[in-house]
Amino acid sequence: MASRIGKNLRTRALKRATQRWSTLADDAPTMRMSMLRQLRNRARALRHQLDRFLFAADARLTLPMIGPNAIQTPLHTDWSYRPEVWRGPLAQQGLVAVRSRSQLGEEVVLHHDCKISELTLRQIRNTREDDLAPFGLRLDVFRFDGSFLALSIELPVDAVEGLQRRHILRLSCVAEMEKPLEIFARLNIRHGPNTEQVVRELPLSEDEVWVEFDLAYTKLNEKRVERMWVELILEGAEMNQIVLRDITLSRRPRAEL
Template identity: 50%
Template sequence: MASDGGILDGLARRRSLRAWTRAARGAEDAALPDLRRQIDAARGLRAQLDRLIHTGEARLAGSAAGDAVPQSRPGTDWWWRPEIWNGPLDAPGMASVPAGSALGAQARLFHDCPRAEIALRQVRNRCAAGLAPYALQADVFGFDGSYLSLALEVPDAAAQGLQKRHVIAVEAAIETERPLEVFVRLNIRHGPNTEQLVREVTPGADPAVAEFDLAYTRLNDRRTERLWVDLIFERPAMTQIVLRDVTMSRRVRAQI
């Protein structure tokens, strides 16, 4: 038997849906001041609904995939999986992708090819256990540039308390149709300077791991502002690239 609270919640939802249905039907004839108020209210509601859908579907997908969060290494104090691999994007695909195109709120695609015959789409991971719920697939056809790069904007939490005693690891499950040179570049903005660290990784490794020991950098850890990561694929023409999973973590280096 449904509780009183459940019945009231259901009534409130149906009442709200009817009100928004009436507003949508009457938008053509509504007075402009009323229309502005309705639009502002709808935008606020849509932002919260989008957040609920993204987080909820990511949790449900993760549960179906066995809650695909890897075991943290000893000393790990921060861990992150970008939204592309965590939950469904509003626009799951695009074609003829120009340089600088955004994929959700945390990623952009860059390249140096004027004729960008590139198709991107987010797909569900249905293979090995332990991977993210979603994957990113790039089909590259005619491409006369030299590189393709996916830039990931790292949350501010990674920069908070970052010190030279930290090691940052980027792990990526990468599949390519043919051999490619793949690099991971970590960028750290500190004051007016940007520290850039590059590691080459091998597609097909399980997963490919790039580690960056900050002890060997000129990082001013009192002025760290932001981090971002570039996944760089050199000369990717006529191939398919599938990023099955990408995660990033931060841990304190073991003291010797």
């Protein structure tokens, strides 16, 4: 009984809130400027919370059966992650004539030096039976007059918590393209004023596409690690469509000798 009453109260509260904002939207064209400015700030804060709710709700309601957090990882993995573009629906799902440093979602940024952008970037829905990720990312490249093209993926704070030089990081990728090209993965780790960078080429001709970054060969200052991000550098992408069906990252300690 108590749960039913609570559910009814929540339903009524949400209904009243919807009606209230509907009335405010009708009144906005003639509202006093001071009140309009105040309510605009409240509306933006509300929209942020609504976007968070929709991201979580849509992710749970539109997943492949295996779920969005199903990640194939090596033995002894102590951290793994699938970035949000591949994990759940974004509020803004596509960009056209993409300018350099344009952001899609909270984590993905496209970098290039084209004078005229003929690039499109769009989140798509994965529907194949063997897809583990609910969503994919499609990049269409038409005429390309630049010298570089890269996708940057910002990783969460917990990616660097406890990070040590004894760790090995793995990046796994499921990619499709209209014609062959080269993709290089560059791992960036900011520690203090310095940034460690490790580059690997993705073996796109293999059935399982993954690369590993062994931090033992870096000069990483374990006590000053601040952030980590990955860049996918695309070579020869002109007049091509690249679909990244899935991107996952994982971390494990190296076996002790």
